[in-house]
Amino acid sequence: MIKDIPRYLVNFVVLITLQILIFNNIQLGGFINPYVYILFILILPFDIPKWFLLFIGFFLGITIDLFSNTLGMHSSACVFMAFLRPFILKIIAPREGYESETYPTVSYYGINWFLKYSLLLIFAHHTFLFFVEVFRFSDFFSTLLRIILSTIFSFFLIVVAQYFYRKQKRR
Amino acid sequence: MRSLLDFILRIHFLVLFLLIETFSIILLINNNNFQHAGVVNMSRQLSGRYYTRVSNIRQYLSLEEENNKLIEENTRLLNLLESTNKSNEVIYGNVLDTVLNQQYSYISAQIVNNSVNKKHNFLTLNKGLLHGIRPEMAVVSKDGVVGIVKGVSANYSTVISLLNLEYKISAKIKKNNYFGSLSWDGKNYRYATLNEIPLHADIQIGDTIITSGFSSIYPEGIIIGYINDFEEKTGSFYEIKIDLSVDFKNIRNVYVVSNLLQAEQNKIEEQIQ
Incomplete structure (x- = not known):
């Protein structure tokens, strides 16, 4: 656990930087925004305390908020996502459970498991984020379309990032 | 008391989530004009609906009094009508002229x-x-x-x-x-x-x-x-x-x-x- 801290700190800084400098500026078709930084919450260790998870989520979100001038928007979405993570993990757990000394990544549990895991959480995060952003339910279906398209795009980038990650680890 | 503490301990994750989430939402509403306006608008609509109901009920209770007031008002306005009143307006045409003596x-x-x-x-x-x-x-x-x-x-x-x-x-x-x-x-x-x-x-x-x-x-x-x-x-x-x-x-x-x-x-x- 302790030995992971420097690595996660680097992850944190790199993901925040990428999100702010690159992904925040990508707007496909005017309404598809990828949010790759939530990868940080996805790859946190299994045995992290739940309360700590919430604080990490809040801290991650508010960092993004501070840089994109949307105080509270990303932090609330990230806290929501962090809250859901333990339940999702429990639902899609493999039959033999999660082994110790492993991380929720493609390299440990395979692409199929990671697809389910990340898609659910990314969708939850994006749903929360986009609805908080428009702040009303009247344009429900156009918001839903944005959510689905952005989810797919973020998901694609996150999976690609996973493969970078794996190579890095094996080296 | 102890069972209450136990209960809180058991759901501490949910409580903590709600606390942090609430904090985030408060941040959101206080710092973003759009969402702030949305909340103010919504609360105004809700309170407006509530007050409309209350006043609808109250109106029935004071219907007689209201009717009397309206009758009084009507009477007052009728008295103000031009047809009821004489116009006291007078247009005088006196001219101050030293050459012509107005007759x-x-x-x-x-x-x-x-x-x-x-x-x-x-x-x-x-x-x-x-x-x-x-x-x-x-x-x-x-x-x-x-x-x-x-x-x-x-x-x-x-x-x-x-x-x-x-x-x-x-x-x-x-x-x-x-x-x-x-x-x-x-x-x-x-x-x-x-x-x-x-x-x-x-x-x-x-x-x-x-x-x-x-x-x-x-x-x-x-x-x-x-x-x-x-x-x-x-x-x-x-x-x-x-x-x-x-x-x-x-x-x-x-x-x-x-x-x-x-x-x-x-x-x-x-x-x-």
């Missing part, structure tokens, strides 16, 4: 009662003593002579109409200044009769008849009517039928003419007699 002053008035079908017709005007109207003032409309003020109260005055058997007015033919006495025969409100015009006067149908200005009442030159027909009477006078220029059936706005020098003229005339 006549006009006061506008409206006819509130009128008749044409009696032998002694009177008009009532909506102006009286308060507005400067006195007996013996002339009443004219834009078309011509109407009558003479007889009685005045504070707010009203009665006018002897030209259509009155006892009323005579000094009139003259405009083109040659032959003057005579004009009166009404009590038959048709469109016509009056001009007497005492000598036979040698040159008159034609259509000649204009105006006031002579001999009395201290009427200014000179106000139109009375036009010659409709004339015939010789026994003696040396014509009897001329005059087409009155004022249609007494539809006059409404009139002017009361005040002769500022009337008292002076009457005084000097009395001295002679």
Whole structure:
């Protein structure tokens, strides 16, 4: 656990930087925004305390908020996502459970498991984020379309990032 | 107490989540104008709906009182209506001029009662003593002579109409200044009769008849009517039928003419007699 801290700190800084400098500026078709930084919450260790998870989520979100001038928007979405993570993990757990000394990544549990895991959480995060952003339910279906398209795009980038990650680890 | 603590411990994750989430949302609402406006709007709608319900219920409870208030209000407004009230507005036309000495002053008035079908017709005007109207003032409309003020109260005055058997007015033919006495025969409100015009006067149908200005009442030159027909009477006078220029059936706005020098003229005339 302790030995992971420097690595996660680097992850944190790199993901925040990428999100702010690159992904925040990508707007496909005017309404598809990828949010790759939530990868940080996805790859946190299994045995992290739940309360700590919430604080990490809040801290991650508010960092993004501070840089994109949307105080509270990303932090609330990230806290929501962090809250859901333990339940999702429990639902899609493999039959033999999660082994110790492993991380929720493609390299440990395979692409199929990671697809389910990340898609659910990314969708939850994006749903929360986009609805908080428009702040009303009247344009429900156009918001839903944005959510689905952005989810797919973020998901694609996150999976690609996973493969970078794996190579890095094996080296 | 202990079981409560246990319970809180058991759901600490949920409680913590709700706390942090609430904090985030508060941050969001306080720092982002769009979301802030949305929340304010929503809460206003909710409170608006609530207050509407409450006031709907309250309205029924105070319905009788409200009705009474409305009745009072209606009465008050009806009293304010123009038709209920007299207009006290008076337009005076006094001119300060040292070269011309103003002799006549006009006061506008409206006819509130009128008749044409009696032998002694009177008009009532909506102006009286308060507005400067006195007996013996002339009443004219834009078309011509109407009558003479007889009685005045504070707010009203009665006018002897030209259509009155006892009323005579000094009139003259405009083109040659032959003057005579004009009166009404009590038959048709469109016509009056001009007497005492000598036979040698040159008159034609259509000649204009105006006031002579001999009395201290009427200014000179106000139109009375036009010659409709004339015939010789026994003696040396014509009897001329005059087409009155004022249609007494539809006059409404009139002017009361005040002769500022009337008292002076009457005084000097009395001295002679």
